[in-house]
Amino acid sequence: MKDIFHELYQKYHQDLFQFLFYMVKNREVAEDLVQEVYIKVLKSYENFEGKSSEKTWLFSIARHVAIDYFRKQKRKKKRFLDYFDIGEKGYLIQDEQPIPEEIAVQNDEIKEIYKCLQRCSDDQQSVIILRFIQSLSIQETAEVLEWSVSKVKTTQHRAMKALKAMMFKEEGINREAK
Amino acid sequence: MKQNERHQQQEKEIQSLLEKMPKIKDTQDPDLLFEKIQTRMMEEQEEQGTKKFAFHKWMNRPVVASAAVVLLIVILSATYLNNQNPMMDQANIAKDQSLMEEPEADMEKQESLMERAPVKEPDNQDSAEFNGLESDDNKMFTIQDTLKSKAVFSVPENHIQFSYVVPDQNKQYLVPISFIVPKDEEKLNDYFSNMNRYVRADEWGVDPSLFSGISFDFALNDQTVTVDMPKEFNDTGGSARESLLINSLYQMMAPLNIKTIYFTTEGEQGADFAHFGTLTELEVPSQQKNAYKLYQVSANHPVWIVPIPADPNSSIEEAIESMYAGEEDFGIRPSIPEQISIEEIQSDSEVLSITFSQNVNLMPTQPMVYMFDAILMTARSYGFDDVRFLNSNVSKIGPYNLDETVSVPVAVNLMPAAFK
Known part of the structure; x- marks a missing residue:
């Protein structure tokens, strides 16, 4: 089992970690979730049927792990809001995470696109991260997300449109301010 | 047309920015990561075991058992009617699959040493599994395979086993951390003389600062080592620090078959200790309980x-x-x-x-x-x-x-x- 772990680690670890990092936007959480991914992978490795590539299978598991994490976070947030009786005003509490150090040291444009990406829907973020940060093909992205190719294309199109709107609108504001 | 071109240009700019997002690297040590994964797998296994036990206890009650049968029929029918997604099956399989399968005994495998030894034979079984070429007898991962001993049972030929014996973070006890390396006296001097560099103090939860400035010169054939102390060793800490050092030296030298430790201070014979006095040599006790x-x-x-x-x-x-x-x-x-x-x-x-x-x-x-x-x-x-x-x-x-x-x-x- 250790050999399998090391082989997978060599081939995919940094990609998987990066994917999780951009999904959850926090290094510590990504470190924790990557363990979860390996646990699932090692437990079910023998059942991997080879219908998809090993790489897309691993990314698919990583995405499920990230989604589980988001669900748990949402439940926690709901309990918190209920506890303080904030209930329906919960939307006033910002979901946006602080910018991780790795991004904070980048130039303004990178920081801006990162922030805009955060405001996209979960599905849009998944597609953008897989396509342009992880450099997966449309077909591979479809396998990871268990979607049709056309759904990937549509979501990508919408995500790009949203990013464009946010980026160039903000740029416009900045220019006006100057 | 112009607007369309502008949109395309903007899209390209965004794509290019996304592609320039920084590469994020995980700096965790893979072996430590594997250890954490193993521990979590064990914990999950134990949890499942406890749940399983509780389940059996409940199922012994006739009313609960009957209700469960009805529920099972409903679930099975629903599952049969459902068109399952094969990718989801694979991703979720860990949740369903019990690792409590009867373990295939693999008695001959002395994993702890050979897996970690620097010169190891290829582990045919594991690589066959990875390539999907496994035989029916060896194809299951079992709970036993994930369990690793921390012990060293033998040392390959031309290799040497040594241990750093370093204080814990509270400086109360000594933690032996063992390695197997090719037998090379010069390198051994380096490993011991630069312990602070090699010991990953924070990651391992130990404190090797005791050995700052101390250098070692082994004469393995003579079964001796010369330990050169820095003059300032006595400036900090009291007798507890000295005891930790002497104890650590005993425990580090015994496995290397060193019988005598000679002390020098910056090249001069002997070392002054506040509690032990001036030491020129110490015999390593053969046994410590x-x-x-x-x-x-x-x-x-x-x-x-x-x-x-x-x-x-x-x-x-x-x-x-x-x-x-x-x-x-x-x-x-x-x-x-x-x-x-x-x-x-x-x-x-x-x-x-x-x-x-x-x-x-x-x-x-x-x-x-x-x-x-x-x-x-x-x-x-x-x-x-x-x-x-x-x-x-x-x-x-x-x-x-x-x-x-x-x-x-x-x-x-x-x-x-x-x-x-």
């Missing part, structure tokens, strides 16, 4: 099996009894869980026999493997070569075949050698 327990700083740190010094006149029975207790204040945990009851301990020259109680419930879990590691190391420090475990409810725990006499290890807390 210890009871081994567990030390772990936090869940993110490795578990270490550490020797707790025992009274030289104490018996092995007393040592094993003491292993049921920890010292919470110093992060020391018991190595024998409370529920593992031992009925009898008998010693017959060099073989120690440990008889578990009739109702003992040994489970294939990582803490159980550590328990056996700790018992065997304790037995070794009391001069035993072999240990026989009687009355156990299972034949195998990790690498340990409990149906046979188990030889004591040569060292514990083996780490992969990563010296460059």
Whole structure:
């Protein structure tokens, strides 16, 4: 089992970690979730049927792990809001995470696109991260997300449109301010 | 048309920005990561075991059993009608699949050493599994495969096993951390003289600062070592610090078969110690009695099996009894869980026999493997070569075949050698 772990680690670890990092936007959480991914992978490795590539299978598991994490976070947030009786005003509490150090040291444009990406829907973020940060093909992205190719294309199109709107609108504001 | 071109240009700009997002690297040590994964798998396994037990208890009640049958029929019908997604099956399989399958005994595999030894034979079974070429006999991952001993049982030819024996973070106890490297005296001098550089203090939860400025010069054939002390050693700490150092030296030198430690101070013969006085040489005691327990700083740190010094006149029975207790204040945990009851301990020259109680419930879990590691190391420090475990409810725990006499290890807390 250790050999399998090391082989997978060599081939995919940094990609998987990066994917999780951009999904959850926090290094510590990504470190924790990557363990979860390996646990699932090692437990079910023998059942991997080879219908998809090993790489897309691993990314698919990583995405499920990230989604589980988001669900748990949402439940926690709901309990918190209920506890303080904030209930329906919960939307006033910002979901946006602080910018991780790795991004904070980048130039303004990178920081801006990162922030805009955060405001996209979960599905849009998944597609953008897989396509342009992880450099997966449309077909591979479809396998990871268990979607049709056309759904990937549509979501990508919408995500790009949203990013464009946010980026160039903000740029416009900045220019006006100057 | 112009607007369309502008949109395309903007899209390209965004794509290019996304592609320039920084590459994020994980800096965790892969071996440590694997250890964390194993520990979590064990914990999940134990949880599942507990749930399974509770489930059986409930199912013994007739009303609950009948209701469950009805519910099962409903679920099965729904599943049959549902068109399942094969990718989801694979991703979620870990949730459904029990690892409590009957383990395939793999008695010959002395994993702990050979997996970590620097010159290892290819592990045919694992690589065959990876390539999907496994035979039916070897295809299952079993819980036993995930259990790893921290003990070292033998050292490959032309290699040497050595241990750093460094204080824990509270500077109360010493943590042996073992390596197997090619036999090379010069390199050994480097490994020991630059301990602060090689020991990953924060990651491992230990404090090697005691060895700052101390250098080592081994003469393995003469079974001696010269330890050169910095003049300022006496400036900090008191007799406790000195005792830790001397004790550590004893424990580090014994496995290397060093009989005499010579002391110098910045090249001059002898070293002054506040408590011990001036030392020019020390004979390494052949045997030191210890009871081994567990030390772990936090869940993110490795578990270490550490020797707790025992009274030289104490018996092995007393040592094993003491292993049921920890010292919470110093992060020391018991190595024998409370529920593992031992009925009898008998010693017959060099073989120690440990008889578990009739109702003992040994489970294939990582803490159980550590328990056996700790018992065997304790037995070794009391001069035993072999240990026989009687009355156990299972034949195998990790690498340990409990149906046979188990030889004591040569060292514990083996780490992969990563010296460059």
